Amino acid sequence: MNLVILGPQGSGKDTQTEMLAKKFNLERVNMGNFLREVAKQDTPLGREIYQYQNVAGAMVPSRILKEVLGIKLASFSREQSIIFEGVPRTMDQAEYFDKAVSESGRKIDKVIYVNISEEETVKRISKRWICEKCKKVLIKGKDIKSEKESCPDCQGKIIQRIDDTPEVIRKRLKVFQNETIPVIEHYKKQEKLTEVNGEQTIEKVFEGILAKLKDIE
Ligand SMILES: [Zn+2]
Known part of the structure; x- marks a missing residue:
């Protein structure tokens, strides 16, 4: 059984991936x-x-992604x-991804899309703060009452990562809409979604996902 899991940031797909990997003994492939x-x-x-990545600060081209994925797939027994995490993210990637997977003699059985609304994403991520000193993630309403407190562990200052501000989150969601939703449609057409x-x-x-995986086990 080979799976792909996709979803916007904050959808909880990492947690679901971890649970699925454990239950079905899946190798996690995070590009x-x-x-x-x-x-x-x-x-x-x-x-x-x-x-x-580090010198030009550019996206790695699909040709290289395909080569790397091929190496990774060849390292596993047939x-x-x-479970592929957060890949393919664009239609361009989907093309090389489908090729690399089939060249390795495998097929994708299901593409799981964990869907949450834009409002929920912003709500979830805005709750996330970190300690400037020990870098511990602190959830507002759970670990701390207000960001004005200091870190419960080390008394460091509590800050929000630039990546977690509502404007940046909305920008990333737009990229997801424009780039990844077409990929989801692509697998829907193949009746894998x-x-x-x-x-x-x-x-x-998790229960919802398991119910939908029943027919492929
Ligand atoms: Zn701290």
Whole structure:
């Protein structure tokens, strides 16, 4: 069983991925992490990725993404089930992704889309603050009452990451709408899409996903 999980930031897809990986013994493939890993290696490919990401500050081209994904897939036994996290994110990526997966002799069984509204995303992420000193993530309403308090662990100052301000979140959601929704439509046409409502408890979302995976086990 090979799965893809997609969803906007704050949808809780990381938690669901972790739970699914544990339950079905899935290997997690997170392209972002893997690219960073390869970029650290002193190989032609590693140096090329490093150049794009750290020197040019540019997106890694699809040709390289496909090569990296091919290497990753070849490192698993054919029987190993996989969950792909947050990839493909654009139609351009979907093209190389579908090719690399089929060239490895696999197929994608289901694409899980954890859907939450823009308002809910902003609400969830705006609650996230961090301690400037120890970098601990502090959830407003749970770990702290107000951002004016100091860190409960180290008394450091509490700040919001630039990435977590409502304007930046909305900007990222727009990118998701424009770039990733077409990918979701692409898999819907292939009848691989499973949509779950992410605005429920973690357990309910998980139950919803499991119910939809029943027919492929
Ligand atoms: Zn702290």
